[in-house]
Amino acid sequence: VCVLNLQSDGASVTDTNPHLSSCCELLELVLRKGLQPVLSLVNRDYWHCFEQLPHHDTCTLAVEQTRGCKKLLSAQGRGRYLLRLALSRGALPQFIKHLLHTPRVLEWYCPNSSILRNEEFVPFMSLLLVLSQMEFQMDMENCSFLDESWLLPVCDVYEVVPCREVGVVLYLSGRVFVLELMPGSQAYADKFVLPGDIIDEINGTSLRNSKCGQAGVVLSRLKGCPLYIRILRWRAHDGTMYRPIVKHLRALRTENPTLQLTPLPSPQSGPQDLKPSTSQCLKEGIVYIVQYLGKANIGMFGGKEVLHQAITLVLQKNLPSKEALLDLKETHELLEHHYPEISCVGRYSQPDYTIFAFCVDCPETPQSSGFSCVGFHASNLRECEAIVCRITGFKHTEWFV
Structure with a gap:
């Protein structure tokens, strides 16, 4: 099914293809199935298998390129990079055949459960040959999040003209985040980077896992020179927050409450605005930036008939709104409430x-009883419709301010 989905567009497969991450994830599952640990203590990954293959021109060059990538810190990240590299070169069948003809590596797989050591690998190889005939055009430099996820962020490269100061305030939280732009600076004028974005590399120097002050040292060394800055956006291709970055922004906002993420621009009104946005990455979740308006007790009835009145009660409190990250996923609850406790949700x-x-069977205070209504303000109508549709579609949610 994944292969057919990739073929459906009839064009080159790029990082924006919604089916690419699902296909890569399945390839990874096949390569991990039946892989036995070392002495039942240390887990092997399929990267260790490819790393141990004897010299072979195609495989060796790809393995060496993967080893040399400074943005990868784990065996999982290197294995994923290698898979993307093999797909882009149409060489994945050769990799697997080479593995199948290397007994000392193949014996790492359990003969009873592994696909590679059973007759089932025959159709698997056929599908790999189909994939090898397809054209994959992927940005191999956009790999800093492969350690964590198959979903990759939007990646842009900007050339900054020579200047005394770029004018960005940076913050190190595992990666180099942009905290704010200095008024009157080059960055403030060009808006090529926004608060929440990540500086991935500068003039080819990777800042992945950089030490405190390293970005400043690199910028100082290049003062007065043109800068080629690779930026990873906090906003994903579909306009929502890039899911793997959420935990970093949580920590960033805790230590830097001044961080303000740029809201989505309001779209022009039209029929398309009412259509909910869709995503192929439901397991990873989708995050929206919304304004939390507060909550109010609404009595002993929490059906959809009282929702309009309930929202009015929340608005009448006139509480200051707080920016919140609304995290929609399949396996979490909504704040401290389990999804079945939610009686209704609507716009x-x-x-x-x-x-x-949404209305939930939980009083606002320990002294009150009945249902409470929790209100939010979305950036635009389309986003509001998408959120409501996902919650009513039994996709679980959580949020944090």
Whole structure:
């Protein structure tokens, strides 16, 4: 099914293809199935298998290129990079054949459960040959998150003209984050980078896992020179927050409450705005930036009939709104509430169509009883519709401020 989905567009497969990560994930599962640990203590990964293959022109060059990538810190990241490299070169069948003809490596796989050591590998090889005939055009430099996820961020490269100071305030939290832009600076004028984005490399120097101050040292060394900056965006291809970055922004916001993420621009009104956005990465989740408006006790009935009135009660409190990250996924609860506790969810009918809320069987205070309504303000109508549709579609949610 994944192969057919990749072929459906009839064009080159790029990182923006919604089916690419699913296909790579399945390839990874096949290569891990039946892989036995070392002395039942240390887990092997398929990268260790490819790393141990004897000299072979195609495989050796790819393995050496993978070893030399400074942005990869784990066996999982290197294995994923190698798979992407093999797909882009149409060489994945050769890799697997080479592995199958190397007994000392193949014996790492359990003969009873491994696909590679059973007759089932015959159709698997056929599918690999189909993949090798397809054209993959992937950005191999965009690999800093392969240690964590098959989903890759939006990656842009900008050339900054020579200047005394770029004008970005940076913060190190595993990666080099942009905290703010200095007014009047080159970065402030060009807006080539935004708060929350990641500086991945500067003039070919990777900042992955960099030490404190390293980015400043690199910038100082290149003062007055043109800068080629590779930037990883906090916003994903579909406009929502890039899921693997959420935990970093949590820590970043805890230590730097001044961090403000740029909201989505409001789209032009039209029929397309009412269509919920879709995603192929439901397991990873989707994160929206919303405004938390507060909550109010609404009594002993929490059906959809009272939702409009319930939202009105929340708005009447006139509490200051707080920016919140609404994390929609399949396996989590909504804050401390389990999904079955939510009695209804919906969008405000008027006058502001971008306000939505849910009612939950949980009082606002220990002294009160009944249902509470929790209200939010989305960036635009399309986003509001997408959030409501996903919650009503039994996709679980959590949020944090």
